[in-house]
Amino acid sequence: MPHYHLPHNHGQAIEKVLDKMPTEESFQEIAFLFQQLGDPSRLRLLWLLCHSEECVCNLATAVDMSAPAISHHLKSLKKSGLVISRREGKEVYYTLSQTPSAKLLHKAVDALFEISCPTGL
Secondary structure, X not given: OOOOOOOOOOOOOHHHHHXXXXXXXXXXXXXXXXXXXXXXXXXXXXXHHXXXXXXXXXXXXXXXXXXXXXXXXXXXXXXXOOEEEEEEOOEEXXXXXXXXXXXXXXXXXXXXXXXXXXXXX
């Protein structure tokens, strides 16, 4: 157990908390996930992909954006691990990944919008 040389002792046992603190890399990964939600367009796309699997063209029409803009946002969401894709012939379909982080964000986003998931997931 590392010994911390804190300037003050307030009797709050911060050392025990510091021993459990995640790594700097872990904080960076989680911050990146939250960045994905910080953009309203990505948040709308993420919400749609929480509840359906869609192609870029349909997503672009649904949120009134260009297909290249949608592709840019999807690339970022895929990089974060929140979205996955699959190819069927010439079409690529996107949906929420099944990672614990993605599932948790799905529930959090639905709760923040104070709605029930349309698909019951």
